[in-house]
Amino acid sequence: MPGRLEHKVALITGAGSGIGLESSVLFAQEGAHVLLVDINLVGAEKGAALIAKRFPNVRALATKADVGKEDDVKAAVDLARKEFGRLDIMFNNAGIMHPADDNALNTDERIWDLTMTINLKGVWWGCKYAIMAMRENPTDDVKGLHTGGSIINTASFVALLGAATPQLAYTASKGAVLAMTRELAIVHAKEGIRVNSLCPGPLKTPLLMDFLDTPEKRERRMIHLPMGRFGEAVELAKAALFLASDDSSYMTGTDFIVDGGLSSAYVTAL
Ligand code: NAD
Secondary structure (H helix, E strand, O other): OOOOOOOOEEEEEOOOOHHHHHHHHHHHHOOOEEEEEEOOHHHHHHHHHHHHHHOOOOOEEEEEOOOOOHHHHHHHHHHHHHHHOOOOEEEEOOOOOOOOOOOOOOOOHHHHHHHHHHHHHHHHHHHHHHHHHHHOOOOEOOOOEOOOEEEEEEOOHHHOOOOOOOOHHHHHHHHHHHHHHHHHHHHOHHHOEEEEEEEEOOEOOHHHHOOOOOHHHHHHHHOOOOOOOOEOHHHHHHHHHHHHOHHHOOOOOOEEEEOOOHHHOOOOOO
């Protein structure tokens, strides 16, 4: 059985941990060649080594890039094209949630700007260079490859909901990712470039667990989770695979929510 991403090339940011790492492994398992991009090169290299060991039929490379720097993002996309000859899937997934991000009164402008640079400008640049690359994709009727591609931008459930435990810059940055994604989807729809957002609920990854460093903080969130548990990164990777693959060929501009029902909840069972 051919994989769902056979012969395709994927670039994944934030690939050294959490959703990005699980997605890299799953995409490779489904036949994609993967460029793992992270500011943490060690994490990305570990992911690439794991793929090389498990799936020798595909290629995986790791590179260091800060998505908050346009030149780094451009260089990563250029590397994918140089090494693999094309770019079919761009997963703009890297993001930060800064511990000093707070409410309107207490958030320092430096934290606001840093968060926007990584979470929002980083996604914009990822989309910009991916669109340029996807327009140039060579076609191959035998392998079923064509121009265009799938761009996935990681937002968050907090782009849809407010919270009384504020992280104003993070929430605003993710809301902007949703708005930007919808517009990109419409502008580029006729080129065969699909652009969707992924909205994860609270997950058991370092990003959130480092922040929820006491049982009280975790319990404060847990009471709102309909399934009574945090999500797993691999559950988001499976959703990203759907958006990346041709299985979602008629989906673009969507806010794809994978949150265990959280955003549908008023009160939840005790
Ligand atoms: P994670 O901390 O496990 O992974 C994030 C990765 O991004 C890390 O490897 C980190 O090194 C990398 N990164 C950070 N800044 C970077 C930069 N400037 N350039 C390149 N790489 C950078 O977190 P995760 O939970 O897998 O988060 C992935 C995405 O999901 C983020 O955009 C996050 O905002 C979003 N998200 C997470 C949750 C959650 O509960 N964990 C919920 C909603 C949305």
